[in-house]
Amino acid sequence: MMNEKASTAPERPRSLEARIQEHLSELPSSERKLAELILDFPGELSAYTATELAKLAGVSKAAASRLFKRLGFTNFEEARRLVRDIKQWGSPIYLHERQQDSSPLPSEKQAFLDDHVAALTRTFEQLNEADIEAALQRIVEARRIWLVGFRNSYFMAAYARWQFIQFRQQVHLLPHPGETFGEHVTEFGEDDLLIAVGMRRRVPELERVMQAAHERGMPVLYLTDSLAGDKKPVATWTLRCDISSSFLFHSYVGPMGLIHYLSVQAVRLTGKSGRVRLEDIEIAHEKMGDFDD
Amino acid sequence: MMNEKASTAPERPRSLEARIQEHLSELPSSERKLAELILDFPGELSAYTATELAKLAGVSKAAASRLFKRLGFTNFEEARRLVRDIKQWGSPIYLHERQQDSSPLPSEKQAFLDDHVAALTRTFEQLNEADIEAALQRIVEARRIWLVGFRNSYFMAAYARWQFIQFRQQVHLLPHPGETFGEHVTEFGEDDLLIAVGMRRRVPELERVMQAAHERGMPVLYLTDSLAGDKKPVATWTLRCDISSSFLFHSYVGPMGLIHYLSVQAVRLTGKSGRVRLEDIEIAHEKMGDFDD
DNA sequence: CCGCCCCTGAAATTGAAATTTCAGGGGCGG
DNA sequence: CCGCCCCTGAAATTTCAATTTCAGGGGCGG
Numbered sequence A, B: 001m002m003n004e005k006a007s008t009a010p011e012r013p014r015s016l017e018a019r020i021q022e023h024l025s026e027l028p029s030s031e032r033k034l035a036e037l038i039l040d041f042p043g044e045l046s047a048y049t050a051t052e053l054a055k056l057a058g059v060s061k062a063a064a065s066r067l068f069k070r071l072g073f074t075n076f077e078e079a080r081r082l083v084r085d086i087k088q089w090g091s092p093i094y095l096h097e098r099q100q101d102s103s104p105l106p107s108e109k110q111a112f113l114d115d116h117v118a119a120l121t122r123t124f125e126q127l128n129e130a131d132i133e134a135a136l137q138r139i140v141e142a143r144r145i146w147l148v149g150f151r152n153s154y155f156m157a158a159y160a161r162w163q164f165i166q167f168r169q170q171v172h173l174l175p176h177p178g179e180t181f182g183e184h185v186t187e188f189g190e191d192d193l194l195i196a197v198g199m200r201r202r203v204p205e206l207e208r209v210m211q212a213a214h215e216r217g218m219p220v221l222y223l224t225d226s227l228a229g230d231k232k233p234v235a236t237w238t239l240r241c242d243i244s245s246s247f248l249f250h251s252y253v254g255p256m257g258l259i260h261y262l263s264v265q266a267v268r269l270t271g272k273s274g275r276v277r278l279e280d281i282e283i284a285h286e287k288m289g290d291f292d293d
Numbered sequence C: 001c002c003g004c005c006c007c008t009g010a011a012a013t014t015g016a017a018a019t020t021t022c023a024g025g026g027g028c029g030g
Numbered sequence D: 001c002c003g004c005c006c007c008t009g010a011a012a013t014t015t016c017a018a019t020t021t022c023a024g025g026g027g028c029g030g
Helices: A015-027 A029-041 A050-057 A061-070 A074-089 A092-099 A107-124 A129-141 A151-164 A180-187 A204-215 A251-271 A272-288 B016-027 B029-040 B052-056 B061-068 B075-087 B090-100 B106-125 B127-141 B151-164 B182-186 B204-215 B252-269 B272-288
Strands: A145-149 A170-175 A194-200 A222-224 A237-240 B145-149 B172-173 B191-198 B220-223 B239-243
Touching: A015 A029, A015 A074, A029 A050, A029 A061, A050 A061, A061 A074, A061 B106, A107 A251, A107 B106, A107 B252, A129 A194, A129 A222, A129 A237, A129 A251, A145 A151, A145 A204, A145 B145, A151 A170, A151 A194, A151 A251, A151 B151, A180 A204, A194 A204, A194 B220, A204 A222, A204 A251, A222 A251, A222 B172, A237 A251, A237 A272, A251 B106, B016 B075, B029 B052, B029 B061, B029 B220, B052 B061, B061 B075, B127 B191, B127 B239, B127 B252, B145 B151, B145 B204, B151 B172, B151 B191, B151 B252, B204 B220, B220 B252, B239 B252
Parallel strands: A145 A170, A145 A194, A194 A222, A222 A237, B145 B172, B145 B191, B191 B220, B220 B239
Antiparallel strands: none
C-alpha cells in the first residue's frame, strides 16, 4: 500500500484541505488534477459522490479512490464524513489550523458570513411588495399595535417593538411580564394591529392569539419563515423570511432585515410627525441624562 | 413580463421543503417525523444519506424511501440532487452575479440589503479571535451565565439567551420580569459569566452591572458597537460589531451574526454533551406536543 | 367483532458507487 | 535500447445504501 507509514500521521483530525496541501507536491498527475479541483471547489464537497468528482476533474473513478487512500483516509466515505462533520460540528483543532491562513478573513468566518448574506438576499428577494405596502399603512395608522412572539420568535418581536416605539405610541409586546394573555386579548380592537412573529418551530398558542385577533375584526401581520405551510392561519398579510443556514442554528438576520425595512419605511410614511417624535424622544432622553455617551 | 402565479407554474423545480409542506398533512406518522426533521434540519441535507436521516428521525430506512416517493421523486437520489443544486443556485456568489443583471430586486430593497451585508462583513472582519476563543471557553464552562441588555440591546440579549439554552443550563436574562437588579447581582459568583450587550446608546445602568460583576471577580464579556470608546468599562473581553447603516435606524445584523457564531462554536466546544442536550430538547418537546407543525 | 386498509419496521433484494485488479503505456536510469 | 517502475483508465468485483417485500399490527366502518 502506498500509505507511507504512520510516521507523519498525528492522530488528529486534520482537515481535508490541509491533507491535500501536505501531499500536493507528491501526487501523480491524475490525482493532482482531482486534488486541485477539490481545493477550488465552491460547493459543499460532501454533497457529491466520488464518481461525480472524478468526472468533474476528468479522471477515472480509480484515480479518485486512490487519492483518498493516499491522503490517509481508509476510504472515500471517511473523507466525506470528515468534511461534513467539520462543517457541522467543527473542532477547535480545525479552527486553529485555519487561523494560520493569511487570508483577510479565515474561511470559517467567511462561511458564516456567506451563510447570512445568502439568507438575507433570499429574504429580500422574495418579499411580497403588496403585503408590505398594506401592512406599512396599517402600522402607521393603527391605534394600538400588539406584538407577539414565542420562543425563538420572542426576541424579534422585542426588536420590532423597540423600533416601532421610536416613531409611534401604543406598541405593546405580549405577553407582558407577569400578565396572562387573556387580559390583553380582551382589549383587542378593530382599529388595532396584531403583528405575530412565528418562525419555526411554532407553538399552538400563537395561532390562538391570531385567531382571537381575527375574531375581533383586527388585521394580523404574520411574520414567518419561508418554509411555513400555505394553510396560512388567519393572517391578513404574510411576510416570509429565509432563515436557513448550513450551520447548527438557523440564521435570523433575514427577519431582522425585514423588521428594519418595515421600520424605516414606516417612519417615511408617517412623514414629519414621525420624525418629530424621534427628535422628541431624543430630547427627552437627553434631558433625563439617560445616556452614557 | 409574465407574472405567472404559482398555480400556473408548470414544472418549475419546487424545492424539497415546498413539496414537504404540500404533503405534510397527509403523511403517515413515521414519514411525517422524518419530514419534520428535514424541515428543521440546519445543515446541508444533501451531505447525508437516507439511512442517516432515517436514523436521526428515529424511523426505519423503509420509511425514508417511501417518503421521497410520496413527495413525487422517483428516488432519494433525485431529491438529494435537487437540494444540492438549489443550494448551489442560491449561493452568495451566484446571487451576486444575478443582482447585476436586470435588477430583479428594486433598487430600494437592494440598498437595504447592501447596507446589511456591509455591516455584517465589517463585523466579521474585525472580530478579535483571541477574545472570542477565551470567551467561548468561558461560555461553555461557566456555572451560570447572566445576560444583560437595555433598550435596543435587550432583544440581542434575549436572542443570545435563547441560543445558549439550546446547549447549556443556567442562562439568565436580566432583568427578569418583575424583579429588580439588586436581587440578582448579589448572586453573582466567581464561576459565573456576565455577558453585557451594550450597543449605542448605552444607559449608565449597564456599566453599573458590569462593575458589580467585576468587583465580585466575575469575568465580563462585553458586546458592543465599533464606535464605543476605548475607555472600555471593566470588561474582560470585548467584541465589537458594526451597526452602522445609511438608513434611519442602525442595523443589528452584525451582532446577530456574532451571537450566531458564538452559539455554533460554543456547541462545537461542548462536544458530544451539547449535542446530546440538543437531542434531548427535541425529544422533550415532542413528548409535550409543544409544536404546531 | 369482523375484516378491510393502510401503516410499520425487519429482512431480502436490488442497484449504484467505490474499490481493486489488470493490461497497457511512458519516462528514465542503466 | 532495454527494462524497471509507476501511472493510468477500463472492467471486474465488492460493498453498502436504497428499495422492495412481507408479515404483523391497529384503527375504523360496517
